[in-house]
Amino acid sequence: MKRSVLKWGAALALGAFAQVMSTVALADDATQQLVRRGEYLARVGDCVACHTANSSKPFAGGLPIQSPIGTIYSTNITPDTATGIGRYTYEDFERAVRHGISKQGYTLYPAMPYPSYAHVHDEDMRALYAYFMHGVAPVSQSDHAEGIAWPMSMRWPLTLWRWAFAPKVEASSPPPGTDPVIARGAYLVEGLAHCSACHTPRGVGMQELALTAQQGSTFLSGGGQIDNWIATDLRGDPATGLGAWSEADLETFLKSGATDRTAAFGGMTDVVQHSTQYMTDADRTAIAKYLKSLPGTKGEVRPAYDAAISTALHSGDVTRPGADTYLNSCAACHRSDGKGYASVFPALALNPVVTGGDPTSLIHIVLAGSSTPATKAAPAQFTMPPYGWRLSDAEVANVLTLLRSSWGNHASPVTATQVAKVRAAIPVASLGAAPKR
Ligand code: HEC
Numbered sequence: 001m002k003r004s005v006l007k008w009g010a011a012l013a014l015g016a017f018a019q020v021m022s023t024v025a026l027a028d029d030a031t032q033q034l035v036r037r038g039e040y041l042a043r044v045g046d047c048v049a050c051h052t053a054n055s056s057k058p059f060a061g062g063l064p065i066q067s068p069i070g071t072i073y074s075t076n077i078t079p080d081t082a083t084g085i086g087r088y089t090y091e092d093f094e095r096a097v098r099h100g101i102s103k104q105g106y107t108l109y110p111a112m113p114y115p116s117y118a119h120v121h122d123e124d125m126r127a128l129y130a131y132f133m134h135g136v137a138p139v140s141q142s143d144h145a146e147g148i149a150w151p152m153s154m155r156w157p158l159t160l161w162r163w164a165f166a167p168k169v170e171a172s173s174p175p176p177g178t179d180p181v182i183a184r185g186a187y188l189v190e191g192l193a194h195c196s197a198c199h200t201p202r203g204v205g206m207q208e209l210a211l212t213a214q215q216g217s218t219f220l221s222g223g224g225q226i227d228n229w230i231a232t233d234l235r236g237d238p239a240t241g242l243g244a245w246s247e248a249d250l251e252t253f254l255k256s257g258a259t260d261r262t263a264a265f266g267g268m269t270d271v272v273q274h275s276t277q278y279m280t281d282a283d284r285t286a287i288a289k290y291l292k293s294l295p296g297t298k299g300e301v302r303p304a305y306d307a308a309i310s311t312a313l314h315s316g317d318v319t320r321p322g323a324d325t326y327l328n329s330c331a332a333c334h335r336s337d338g339k340g341y342a343s344v345f346p347a348l349a350l351n352p353v354v355t356g357g358d359p360t361s362l363i364h365i366v367l368a369g370s371s372t373p374a375t376k377a378a379p380a381q382f383t384m385p386p387y388g389w390r391l392s393d394a395e396v397a398n399v400l401t402l403l404r405s406s407w408g409n410h411a412s413p414v415t416a417t418q419v420a421k422v423r424a425a426i427p428v429a430s431l432g433a434a435p436k437r
């Protein structure tokens, strides 16, 4: 009798124990899932791009970011309790990421794209928090002293900036009835993916002129210079925007960093390498559909290919300024018909990158060269060599003026003064050097 009571007792206890264990396992599983979801969202938000200076110490901060008022250093966002954000509660974290207010109460520089992150939903914020607390290794590394000189180093003007420009609403709000796929695209682009931080023009206070599609047609209509690269128009403009791109082109570009006709460079290389290549196909489709839903605003007509210059170059006619440089230095890869080699060397004909208003990117890529991003989908990298060491400012200006007015491209000429300005702004080492013999 005693024994059976004992047995029963043991069975009950075991049952209760098993139940407790399975609740623990469930909670654990739920946390794991939340952490994994947070890891995905951190990729969508590309937190690593700015918060990592040394790839062996992810999220430990210290990356210098150039801004018009001086150098800003990103901070340590690993869960280290002494030097990172290990002591941040969810509320502290949420205030920093969505509202730009540090735990100590001062306003963050908007180099941290909190005006976009303000649109992130609570549940995604909770997943991000779970990831940064439980999925990221703590790194002990103190934050860098500030590189901004007084008076711009004072934080209170930033608070005024935040009051004036940071959004008061927290959810991006496509109009009711919007296709749910497009709404998902809007949520990502206007929020975590912060595409507008580079692709939207800024006003006199350095604020983005629009933070959502609803706020105006300047949204994603092409940004200013960032590190001497220009983020192009992502609206439907057919010559200088994405009007001639298909949804499939966009998906391929975000996944692999290239299409048949173009390849990512400048700041976009990092975006593809750290962020968009890791997105799910569904999220890339949502972004593509959403971008294709943004109408053009410049009244452009879709340009048509024009073979006149190809014919001239083919017959060795180099009377046009820049033609000899093009034949000697560029045509081997980009071809005399300007059509390049599909998925290897970009086309220069009818390419929005070539015909955009500001030629800074073009000058930069010719002076410094570039390598295509390496992605899981397109692991092979293709390289364009730097020409800064051997082409003069006038030669670069002439060849780019030729590019911008050939094969159906219609854009303003480039001057030697513009080339000299970019040359002076980029590191001398990036200009290349004569091969050693
Ligand atoms: C474009 C660059 C950039 C991106 C992308 C970025 N940050 Fe930041 N972040 C910064 C900079 C710069 C600071 C420091 C600002 C300052 O000191 O005023 C900062 C500060 C922070 C802080 C405040 C930390 C502290 O020390 O108080 C947190 C938290 C933070 N970022 C989290 C994130 C998360 C999470 C993501 C991704 C969802 C992210 N950041 C993406 C640039 C960036």
Ligand code: HEC
Residues within 6 Å of the ligand: 189, 193, 194, 195, 196, 197, 198, 199, 226, 229, 230, 231, 232, 234, 241, 242, 250, 253, 262, 263, 264, 265, 266, 267, 268, 269, 271, 276, 287, 351, 352, 353, 361
């Ligand atoms: C750090 C700045 C930066 C961010 C953030 C950024 N881009 Fe870009 N993007 C650029 C630059 C610079 C270019 C021009 C170079 C090139 O074509 O790759 C570009 C080019 C592009 C192009 C190619 C346009 C063309 O005509 O060739 C697409 C498409 C694009 N970006 C989409 C996006 C999307 C979608 C996002 C958000 C997920 C985004 N970008 C975020 C800097 C950025």
Ligand code: HEC
Residues within 6 Å of the ligand: 261, 262, 263, 264, 265, 266, 325, 326, 329, 330, 331, 332, 333, 334, 344, 345, 346, 347, 348, 351, 353, 354, 362, 365, 366, 370, 371, 372, 373, 382, 383, 384, 385, 387, 399, 400, 403
């Ligand atoms: C060895 C082959 C090669 C040569 C020679 C070359 N390029 Fe390129 N070019 C490339 C590659 C590869 C890219 C893509 C780079 C990237 O995406 O980072 C590129 C990109 C470009 C782009 C940006 C187009 C886009 O959509 O990505 C322009 C503009 C350009 N080249 C102009 C020139 C000019 C002008 C010359 C001659 C002065 C030249 N290139 C010589 C290989 C070459």
